[in-house]
Amino acid sequence: MLQKKLCVLVLTFSLLLLLTVQAKSQDQVIKVDSLYSQILQEQRLLHIVFPKNYNPDATDKYEILYCLDDIADFLTLSWGMLQWEGFIPKNMIMVGITNPKPNGENMRDRDFTPTKAWGKTGGAASFLSFVKKELIPYINKKYKGSNDGNVLYGGSLGGLFVMYTFLNDPALFASYIAIDPSFWWDNYLLTKTAAGKLDSNKVLHNTLYIAGREGNAYKEMGIAAMDSVLRRKKPEGLDWTCVAYRNETHYSTNYKGFWDGLKFSYGGFYASTGGYSTSRKIAIKPKNGIVLKDVPFQLTCYNLMADKYLHYTTDGTEPTLSSPTLAGDTTSISLVRDSKVIVKSIGIRSEYNKLDSAFFVIGNTLKSIAEPKNVKQGGLHYAYYQGAWDSFPDLKKNKPVKQGIADKDFDVNKITSDKNFACVLTGYIKIEQTGYYILEMGNGNDHSRVYLNDRQVLGNHFIRDEGEMYLLPLQAGFYPFRIEYFHKKGDAELVPVYLKPEGKEDFAIPVEMLFSNNQ
Incomplete structure (x- = not known):
């Protein structure tokens, strides 16, 4: 009986969660738009997904998530849930770039590949020029898009183009998400040229998320070799990771990779804002109190990935990337004098960095009394x-x-x-x-x-x-x-x-x- 009730409870909760997510996705407004590209000499169809409170007359700029291969239903659903939970900003617009196939031509093969292997492949340079010189300015002007903080997402050949863009023009986007990317293209061309490109880009300020499939696919797609280059070069100013998903297909990696990639792209953002609860911030505790000299106490933090993005100092100075991070949920700290502890969320997107602080005085253990009479x-x-x-x-x-x-x-x-x-x-x-x-x-x-x-x-x-x-x-x-x-x-x-x-x-x-x- 208890097990049956538990199952009903779990199913009820799951249904409510699904309905909530669906309701959030219905808050989104989707518009069909297009522009003619002089560079590509063709009309390009766009799908624009607006946040619920989009205001074209506002002075604020909107960060843009550019999705190669248009926008699948799971993307809008995941995007809405990520916003609702506070993993990414609510003032974002998602732009889906469609890939029409006039006369049977595969535009993906043409647009996303850096070299010619067959037919009309090898158009990545032109497509990148279109994105940089026509698409982004168009979105910025018409929909109040921002020049900073934008994200480029793509899978398979789209992931190949994501990496191609990062290596050739890293400042164009703040974050790059490449899911099961086809690094095998042209005998692993990008992997062979990546080291030199990274050496030439001395100043980086980006996140790069690469995900693939565990096992032979991780090697055959060329991800293992690209991971090796990144590990060897350790590019300064680049927050990157390569992830191998277990028991996934070439297509299903996109579902997980989109979710994980956006969370990674906005690392530290969760600590600075909160999700459906606007009061949720860095959330350290305690904020004040008396501590004993040289007797450690626990500073607790309820934020995700605190050990990566939340740095602290105990001398009242503002934390930097070289400052220690909070060790997960609790961090043991000892003090020798009255101190102001400052905690700062530090991510690639500095505009979202936030501070929190606590002040402690050195004192003595409060004396208790014996049990009073009566x-x-x-x-x-x-x-x-x-x-x-x-x-x-x-x-x-x-x-x-x-x-x-x-x-x-x-x-x-x-x-x-x-x-x-x-x-x-x-x-x-x-x-x-x-x-x-x-x-x-x-x-x-x-x-x-x-x-x-x-x-x-x-x-x-x-x-x-x-x-x-x-x-x-x-x-x-x-x-x-x-x-x-x-x-x-x-x-x-x-x-x-x-x-x-x-x-x-x-x-x-x-x-x-x-x-x-x-x-």
């Missing part, structure tokens, strides 16, 4: 006040409307919802083990405060949509504990105070850890 486990004592206040009132001048014990059934938001009120919870918190702890308040507690040992630890640095947290070295034992909730009519609901022991997940402080005076 205390009762199971929650703090609460006193509830009402009034027409705009800020936390002087409670000495007010009498509580209601008092009691905030036990497991207590909900501060159910006392009232249509009045301004304050609710003060007092008593003790019991810490079972000596170590570092983080106290946290989330969104909704904008005007609230938390005290430990009569010292205010939360409420001075609250940031809306982000909350507040404070790191403390605590002994095992009891601490006087007070929460001062303040709620204004119309604000978000108050939320519990959370505790995070080092090395463990945070949790809402349970009533089992809280004690009140047994009155």
Whole structure:
């Protein structure tokens, strides 16, 4: 029965996710356009996919994703999901370059190949000239495209052209995505010339993502040899990778490669913006607190690929590429003096680089007390006040409307919802083990405060949509504990105070850890 319910739950979630993705893809507007190329002496058909909030009258420029071989349905679906999840910017336009075949001619063979092998192949130079001198200026003028930050994507012979463009004019695009590229062309011509091209391009500022199929195909397509050249040359200013997909076909690699390639192309972007939640940023914790000299504490980060793109310093200077990176979810840091820790997302696209910081002071472990007499486990004592206040009132001048014990059934938001009120919870918190702890308040507690040992630890640095947290070295034992909730009519609901022991997940402080005076 449990397994059946689990299967139903998984299927329901999958269906909701699919419907969400489809809804996002339907937000996109697709336009058919064309331009006549003087260079190619022919009309070229284009498919333009706009983001939902595209505004032709805006002053902002739109980054462009140029797709060779037009735009397949899976591209628009993946593109929309990547935007929704915050892996790529929302203000992007996708341009699909079609490949018409008049009179039976294969335009891909002509346009994407750098040398002539049969028929009308070998037109890559002309096609690159068309892209650079006609297509990009046309898109920039008509659709407010940007000259910077653009992406070129292609598979198979399209991937060959992607690499050809990168080697011959790397500054034309910020990012290049070549999926199962046909590097075998003309006896592996591009691989043979790649080393010299890389040597001649001393200044690079690009990402290059190459994906193929694991096994013999990786070698036969010429990807293994190109990977070897890139490893040997290690081009400065190029963020690149070659990936071999397992159990994929020549065509299915495009599905995975498009998704992975765009995420790679915008490495570091996720840390700077967030997806459907605009509040999601670098998201390090804690942001403030007391630490012990030379006793390491954990700085936690919830961003993807933090160990690649998030660099930090502990001396208050701005991080650079030579600064250490955050080691995945948690990084152990030790300090010898009061310090400002700065974290910076650093990707190829510097316009998306962002900073976050935390400040820590060197101090001592907060002293606990023995278990007080006449205390009762199971929650703090609460006193509830009402009034027409705009800020936390002087409670000495007010009498509580209601008092009691905030036990497991207590909900501060159910006392009232249509009045301004304050609710003060007092008593003790019991810490079972000596170590570092983080106290946290989330969104909704904008005007609230938390005290430990009569010292205010939360409420001075609250940031809306982000909350507040404070790191403390605590002994095992009891601490006087007070929460001062303040709620204004119309604000978000108050939320519990959370505790995070080092090395463990945070949790809402349970009533089992809280004690009140047994009155």
